[in-house]
Amino acid sequence: MKTTVxxxxxxxxxxxxxxxxxxxxxxxxxxxxxxxxxTRIGMWPTYLAESMAMWPMFIVLPWAAIASxxxxxxxxxxxxxxxxxxxxxxxxxxxxxxATAAVIETAFLxxxxxxxxxxxxxxxxHGPADALGQSVQLRAMGITAFKAGVMxxxxxxxxxxxxxxxxxxxxxxxLPAGLISPLTVxxxxxxxxxxxxxxxxxxxxxxxxxxWAVGRAGKAYQLQARPAGIAPVVSAAIVxxxxxxxxxxxxxRHLDV
Amino acid sequence: MGALLSAKGLRKxxxxxxxxxxxxxxxxxxxxxxxxxxxxxxxxxxxKIAAGLVQPSGGKVAVLGRAPGRxxxxxxxxxxxxxxxxxxxxxxxxxxxxxxxxxxxDQTKARELLEFMELAPETRVASLSRGxxxxxxxxxxxxxxxxxxxxxxPLSGIDPRSRSRIVQAVVGRYRPEEGALIxxxxxxxxxxxxxxxxxxxxxxxxxLAGVAEDLRAQHGMSLEALFEExxx
Numbered sequence: 001m002k003t004t005v006x007x008x009x010x011x012x013x014x015x016x017x018x019x020x021x022x023x024x025x026x027x028x029x030x031x032x033x034x035x036x037x038x039t040r041i042g043m044w045p046t047y048l049a050e051s052m053a054m055w056p057m058f059i060v061l062p063w064a065a066i067a068s069x070x071x072x073x074x075x076x077x078x079x080x081x082x083x084x085x086x087x088x089x090x091x092x093x094x095x096x097x098x099a100t101a102a103v104i105e106t107a108f109l110x111x112x113x114x115x116x117x118x119x120x121x122x123x124x125x126h127g128p129a130d131a132l133g134q135s136v137q138l139r140a141m142g143i144t145a146f147k148a149g150v151m152x153x154x155x156x157x158x159x160x161x162x163x164x165x166x167x168x169x170x171x172x173x174x175l176p177a178g179l180i181s182p183l184t185v186x187x188x189x190x191x192x193x194x195x196x197x198x199x200x201x202x203x204x205x206x207x208x209x210x211x212w213a214v215g216r217a218g219k220a221y222q223l224q225a226r227p228a229g230i231a232p233v234v235s236a237a238i239v240x241x242x243x244x245x246x247x248x249x250x251x252x253r254h255l256d257v
Numbered sequence: 258m259g260a261l262l263s264a265k266g267l268r269k270x271x272x273x274x275x276x277x278x279x280x281x282x283x284x285x286x287x288x289x290x291x292x293x294x295x296x297x298x299x300x301x302x303x304x305k306i307a308a309g310l311v312q313p314s315g316g317k318v319a320v321l322g323r324a325p326g327r328x329x330x331x332x333x334x335x336x337x338x339x340x341x342x343x344x345x346x347x348x349x350x351x352x353x354x355x356x357x358x359x360x361x362x363d364q365t366k367a368r369e370l371l372e373f374m375e376l377a378p379e380t381r382v383a384s385l386s387r388g389x390x391x392x393x394x395x396x397x398x399x400x401x402x403x404x405x406x407x408x409x410x411p412l413s414g415i416d417p418r419s420r421s422r423i424v425q426a427v428v429g430r431y432r433p434e435e436g437a438l439i440x441x442x443x444x445x446x447x448x449x450x451x452x453x454x455x456x457x458x459x460x461x462x463x464x465l466a467g468v469a470e471d472l473r474a475q476h477g478m479s480l481e482a483l484f485e486e487x488x489x
Contacts, residue, residue, distance in 0.1 A: 002357050010357040018345055079341030086308050087358040088330035174272075252327070256271075257310040 008093055015071060015101035023105055027112045030056045034116050041120075053120035056113035060106055064156040067102040068163040069181075072171075081257055091248030099160035099244075103153050125214070140212035140223050147209050151233045158240030162188045165247045172254040192239050199235035206231045259322060261286055261405045261437045262307055266316035269302050269461075276302040278461035279316065284437050284454075286404075289428065291452035291469070291480070292441040295488055298458040300441035301338055304407045307439075308335035321404055331360065334403035336394050338410040338441075342382045348393060349378035352400070359401055366431075367400035373426060387414040395423065404436040412444045420447040427451060449480040457487050 033056060037049040075081040084094065165188055170180035208227040215224035262284040269277040277299045284290055292300050305311040306318055309325040320329040343351055348371070356362040371378060374392035385393065391414035398406060412420045428451045432438070442448050455472060457465040465472070465487055469480060476483050 002360070007357055010354060014343070014354060018343075078344060079337065079339045080343055082310065082335070082337035082339065082341040083355065085310050086330055086333075086335050088327050089358060090327065254312060255310075256312060257305060 004093070007087075007089055008097055011089070011093065011097040012100055015097060016104060018071070018074060019067065019101070019105055023108060026059070026109060027116075030109075030113055030116050034120060037120055047124060050120050050124050053117035054113075056117065057110060059113065060110040061156075061159075063109055064102045064106045064160050065163045067105050068098060068160040069167050071098045071101065072164065072167050076171075085251070085255060085257055091250070091252030092244055094251055095161060095164055095244055095247045098164060099157050102160040103156045106156055107149070107153070144212045147211060151209075151230070154233050154237050154240075158192070158236050158243070161240055161243045161247055162192070165243055165250070168247060168250045168255065172250050172256075174256070188243060192236065192243075195239045196232065196235040199238055200231050203231040203234055204229070206234060260284060260319070262318075262320055262439070264303070264306075264316065264318045267303070267306070267313055267318050268315035269299075269306065269311065270314045275461050277306075277313070277316075280458075280462055282456065282463060282466075284405075284439060286435045286437055287433065288453045289432065289438045289440065289451050291445075291448060291455045292439055292458065293443065293445060293455060293480070293484055294441075294458035294464075295443060297460075299461040300458055301409050302461075303458070304335065304409045304439065304441055307405070308333055308407055310335075332404040334398045334401045334406045336398035336406075336408045336411055338413065340387070340390060342385075342390055342393060344381075344383040346382055347378065348376055348380050348382065348385075351382060351393065351397070352378075355397055356400075359403075361402040363400055363402050366402075367396060370396040370400055370431075374423075388416055388419070391415045392423075399427070399431045404433075406433060406436065406438040408438065408440045410442055410444075411440060412442060412447060417447070420444065424448050424451045443484075445481045445484045446479075452480070455480060457484070459488070 034053055037053050040049045072081075075084055087094075162185055166181035166184040167177065169184040170177035173180050206229065208229050211226045211228060212223050213226050214221055216222075260283045262282070264280050264282045267277050267280040267282075268275060276297075280299065280303065282303075292303065294300050302311060306313050307320050307325060309320075309327075309330050318325065321332055323329055325333075343354065346354065352367055352371075356364070356367070374396055376389060376393055376396065380389075382390070382393070391411070395408070395411055398408060398411075412423070415423065424447055427438070427440075440448060440451065449469070452469040455465075455467065455469045456463055465483075467475075472483060473479060476486075478486070
């Protein structure tokens with residue numbers, strides 16, 4: 001007998017496998033983009049090619065939304081929705097695995113953009129970073145990247161659920177997705193901000209996390225601590241769980257295939 | 258034995274069209290039922306409601322004594338009419354994937370069915386012909402020890418020469434002992450030997466129903482001829 005965890009893992013693996021080709025194509029385009037920019041160094045104004053190497057990172061936020069819609073859309077397009085919705089799994093499992101896949105795919109693209117672009121945009125930060133010493137900067141960057149990554153993953157997960165809610169609401173209402181989906185996403189985002197704001201006040205007692213940034217004190221570079229409250233992220237996560245319940249209910253009880 | 262599928266005054270509306278319009282039906286165990294009717298008669302909608310894929314607009318429906326939902330999905334096997342396989346997978350991966358979700362999956366039966374349908378496990382689904390994909394869908398539905406098996410146009414896409422062989426196999430080797438098998442089709446001529454019971458649907462209602470043998474005797478004709486007469 002298969003456990004719930006095994007079933008969730010199977011759903012997640014299938015989601016990732018279905019997007020693999022597209023992700024590899026985008027990663028390849030990022031490499032080509034950076035190679036192209038590398039040939040422009042010295043020909044273009046200072047730092048233009050270096051700063052353009054960071055552009056692919058802007059795909060990160062929209063990708064979580066695109067991947068979430070694409071996942072459901074693909075199910076309907078290839079007809080596999082007939083099997084997916086016939087599985088005896090709870091609706092939250094379907095929605096949560098699609099959101100998790102969207103976060104993983106976004107992380108993959110974000111890391112790819114960061115790694116392949118580093119030889120170029122890294123030239124802009126080599127000076128200050130080198131002044132701090134390799135071990136200090138690596139440690140600080142690692143810790144900060146981990147904390148920021150966890151917080152960003154939570155936000156992307158919630159974003160994915162809101163987008164899925166928009167898509168499934170249009171499907172359930174049997175009305176044009178172009179009208180219902182944006183309205184639902186806007187309304188859900190507004191409610192997230194309002195409810196999150198209220199929760200945020202109640203959760204103000206939660207501790208802050210410290211990010212490290214390279215700053216200047218006079219002429220010398222140094223690592224500076226920048227505290228940030230985790231209450232907004234926790235509030236978003238709590239509201240996101242509510243949206244997960246609603247989206248799961250739609251997926252399980254209100255869709256017609 | 259109680260009804261495995263029962264519908265009372267079942268209705269389903271799409272826009273301003275009623276796909277099911279007060280349908281009454283009862284399916285008991287150990288039987289193979291033919292669900293016959295022209296396009297738009299409500300066959301697929303009824304099977305989708307039983308599989309938990311479509312929500313009824315009115316009336317009552319019970320699968321294994323419960324409203325269709327997560328619990329009934331564990332015991333209902335469904336073959337969709339549409340082409341719905343995972344194109345990025347191989348046949349083996351498709352079987353492994355689906356088997357994860359069902360405790361009643363029978364691996365031995367799946368292997369036997371693959372052999373019978375002449376499907377090679379390592380073949381990619383994307384490279385299968387329409388007929389082979391139809392056979393694979395049959396494997397996926399019949400490889401389970403489900404209490405209720407719903408086959409929506411299972412012969413569609415399969416070449417006429419193989420249809421009778423497949424129907425005979427379904428009747429002979431994969432006949433449910435306690436469960437029921439519902440086959441929706443308009444390929445009556447090839448499938449009629451399989452049916453114990455027959456229900457003719459028309460515009461979302463039962464037009465004629467009964468034991469297949471009795472209907473043949475009463476009307477003095479085959480089900481195929483009766484189909485032509487009913488929908489003339």
